[in-house]
Amino acid sequence: MKPAKRLLAALLVLAFAGCSQPSSVPPPSSTTSAEQATSTPAPTRSPVFWQEWTDPFSPEVARELENRAGSWWEEQLDRPSRYAWVMDIQSRYLPPEQWSEEPNLADILTFSQELDSSALEQGTAGICRVDFTFWYQPETYYMGPQYGDGACYVYLLVYQDPTREAQSISGWYSPETTAQRPENPDASSLGLNDYQYTMLTHQCRALAAAGITTLPEDWTAQELARYLVARGQDFGRKPEEWAANTAYDFLPGMILSIDFTGEDDAWANAPSPDLLKAITPEDWETALAALDTPTGNWTYQKEEGQVTAVLEGDVAYTFSLCPGFAEWNSRTFCTSIREL
Template sequence: MSAISRRAAGLAAVLLCAGVLAGCAAPASESAAGPTPEPESSAASTTLDANRREPIDPEYLTQLSVAAERAANYWQTVLDENAIRYITTRVGMSGVVDPADDEEAADLLDNTDAGSGTDYRTKIDDGEAFLVKVSFYVVYSPEADYGGPQYPDGTNSIYVFTPVDDARPCEAISGWYSTDSTAAIPELSDEARELNLNEWQHTMLVHQCRALAAAGITDFAAPADWTEEQTAYYLAARSRDYGPNLLGFTAEQANRLLTIDFTAEDDWSSNARFFAIDWPGTTATADDLPETPAYTWAYANNNGTITATGSVDGTPAVQYTFSIYNGSDLKWDARTVCTGGKSL
């Protein structure tokens, strides 16, 4: 930071995040502000630092803005790559933080470096990188909620180590920070509204139909009607919505998955409803699934019963039915419960 004093740099970062100098990146979905023009007079620049008479280096201000934008785009990409876990992902404001002026950031860097043998603080102090705080909003998918996520949804923030050299990658170096105690409620899509479902229920409906179709299951009233192969295929297909390692194919995990999809019971965390405890499990994976038609789905709510009709080239081929469970105090466990299927 040879171009300006440490004090000026810190003050610039604070003013950037306040929007005074446009140095905070806009949300990743919006265009970022352009380079900040140089102040027209030295008198105007002295308001940034009463102890410094010359203007703050505009090139440095541009670096701050670019770093904030890079960090925001990086974190949006990370969220997008893990989209299976979320109904909603939205990156908000981001801004460069000076650890010399921010106790939380300083503690993070010092503890991380001491515990992991890294040198993030040194590189930031030497001007090789910036520390950017990125705020974001997420709502977990219901499947992720059943898996017990590590962090709360809603509004969070994270620190991103952002090298000045844009050929070097950004790196998230903290966990999520949250000061929002309000439970996140997913925005209601038009499709969910038309079916009189909330977004958790609509998400489950779409995922359940996709898994049933991928497993090649049509005519049944309950999972007990399936063949052993169909059961293995459904577990493999449906587990893709839970992400890696969230659900597997032990008896406990398979009972959990089928209890969620085929009952309105709240003992999904532990039961032996569908499989005995000594059930040997299955090793089927998504790669083993049969080739099935690419259905086009039409959904309808008939007096509280949801029908999902899958068509091929405009011809109805299969129909699944669902009841509606409005959830417990958890709210996110509101879901559709499959009650059967038939060929058309």
């Protein structure tokens, strides 16, 4: 297959391999829940049915609901796949008199088929709005089209009974205010953008965890297994999932292409099928155990367009810079490794 066709094939695979959100959390939605709801034939309950309600909760209980809403939402976004940074989680209890003032909430209350409205009517649950900011990790963009990141908010139904789990009653909405991706001073000191620096630190973390001291062409099956398990987490692959058949999986080739070449060709840079097949169940188990190995301390130095990362004074990894076709596509890739 010609390189252009290989690249097209890889892109088609990536387009259908998007990162999923946690199963208990509705994904960010480019079409709001309110818009989806208005396609139903009729409301499930009378519009603004809550207007005559009084707030059933004391200020103390309201604060408790707020705290539990923020904690629950943070748990839902605490993914082992490291697909995004989540920060600035702030929850706010909404008494009934404020529901009409909230964008989209009135339609959710009126049209939602899944809302536990009886809990609201009985005063055993309240509604909280949780605002948060999240930024995709650079690896996430390689896993297919993503919704926009930045400032977002959701609505949660929170029960007064602390033994009952909160429920998300909306998709993800973007407020009118915008958020700027934070600048990393460590990246600036090396003359890298945030995506390049983050990719660099992720690559170094995986190299250390896997104990890699040579480039991929010299790896054993055991070294390949250790690196895939360590690095795959940044691409949404859970460590325990690698034991499945990987002979025709695009991710090993994507990882090696991104981390060790200036190309975006997952198939051309894939490890040989024979090497993948040589990985035994015991090798995967050993690779899982290696994740607990401390990665040590790193020092970074940029010179003549390259970055050298030194681990504990024992191993030096040299990285070149790939400008990419967009800032998110720019990255570092390892070109040489030497033991000191």
